[in-house]
Amino acid sequence: MNNIPAYNTEKLEKEADRIRYIFESVGEKSITKVIEYSYLTIISDRKVYNLGFGDYNAKVDDFIDDVNSNNGDMRKVFSTVLDSVPKFFKENSEAAILVEGSDSVVDFMSKCEKTCSKRCDKICKNFNRRIKTYRYYVDRNFVELSKEYLFFGIINDDIVQYVPNSEYSGILVFKKK
Amino acid sequence: MKQSNQILKAKEVLPMSKETKERLAEVAKKIEGKDLFQDKIERAKKSLRNIKTLPI
Numbered sequence: 001m002n003n004i005p006a007y008n009t010e011k012l013e014k015e016a017d018r019i020r021y022i023f024e025s026v027g028e029k030s031i032t033k034v035i036e037y038s039y040l041t042i043i044s045d046r047k048v049y050n051l052g053f054g055d056y057n058a059k060v061d062d063f064i065d066d067v068n069s070n071n072g073d074m075r076k077v078f079s080t081v082l083d084s085v086p087k088f089f090k091e092n093s094e095a096a097i098l099v100e101g102s103d104s105v106v107d108f109m110s111k112c113e114k115t116c117s118k119r120c121d122k123i124c125k126n127f128n129r130r131i132k133t134y135r136y137y138v139d140r141n142f143v144e145l146s147k148e149y150l151f152f153g154i155i156n157d158d159i160v161q162y163v164p165n166s167e168y169s170g171i172l173v174f175k176k177k
Numbered sequence: 178m179k180q181s182n183q184i185l186k187a188k189e190v191l192p193m194s195k196e197t198k199e200r201l202a203e204v205a206k207k208i209e210g211k212d213l214f215q216d217k218i219e220r221a222k223k224s225l226r227n228i229k230t231l232p233i
Contacts, residue, residue, distance in 0.1 A: 006187030010198065012205050022205055024197045032204050038218050044231045050221040052214035056204050063213040076191070083187040098221055141184050152231065159228045170224055174231075 004079035009035070011087070019049070019092070021084050027071030032056040034063065035084045040098060046174060048096045049088075053081055068129075078133065089175045100154070100170040101130030134171060139164040150174040 009021040017039040025031045034056065037049040054065030071077075088097065138151060142164045145151070151162035154170030162171065193201075212218075 001188040002184060002186060003188050005189040005191050008190050008193040010193075010201055010205070013209070015210065020208075022201050024193070024201060030197075032201060034208070034213060036214055038214060040218065040222055041225055043225065043228055048225065050214070050218055052217050054213065056208075061207060063208075065214055065217055079187050082185045083190070085185045098225065100217075100221055100224060144184050154224055157224055157227050159232055161232060170221075 002079055002082055004075045006079040006083040007076060009080060009084060009087075019088060021087070023080055025069065025071050025073055025077050027069075027073040029071060031069055031071055032058075033077065033080075035081055037088055037092075037097065043096065043172075046094055046096045047092070048098055048172070049092070051081075051097050051099045078137075082137070085173075093175055093177075096172055096174045098154070098170055098172050099131070099134050101128060101132075101134075128169075131169065131171070135168065138162070138171060148176055150176055 036052040153168035
């Protein structure tokens with residue numbers, strides 16, 4: 001069992017092509033966060049959903065998915081996202097989930113540089129940070145997770161069998177039948 | 178099979194107050210029908226555009 005405490009989530013009313021969970025992160029400040037599974041495409045007769053995740057910014061009434069909140073509760077937030085996966089599969093057992101990091105895009109580093117307090121030299125420490133966090137979790141628990149889930153890695157727009165401790169830009173997760 | 182499901186499921190779920198529920202309900206109303214992650218979804222579609230079958 002995931003030993004990190006998770007926030008309680010509220011499932012929002014299902015819309016045609018997406019499933020959303022909402023919760024409040026409580027750290028230095030209170031931040032509303034949304035986990036969204038959005039329909040993308042069909043692969044091998046399975047509907048694939050993108051796992052999206054971001055902060056609600058009340059000031060501009062919009063969502064941000066490419067900043068680090070630095071709210072001091074990263075582990076709890078990560079645990080909450082993980083906790084939503086079995087909930088999603090419980091209702092969508094035939095579906096698959098694509099996980100990619102919003103900090104893996106080409107222009108992330110130049111955006112990060114403007115607000116980041118880290119003094120990175122040539123390599124931005126936040127680049128690819130999110131997908132690395134997911135990969136690290138999968139790698140550490142691969143044997144147990146593989147009993148119920150099938151993992152594939154996305155690399156250069158191609159799909160390969162997931163091999164722990166390898167570099168991927170995305171992870172595709174299927175629930176075993 | 179049951180055990181691996183437990184890996185993702187959190188052992189402890191922090192309770193949510195009534196006030197928080199109300200705040201979240203307000204945000205939920207505001208975002209209903211809105212596309213929140215349009216750029217990310219487009220990028221994800223691009224990542225999968227050449228993939229039609231699994232390598233198994």
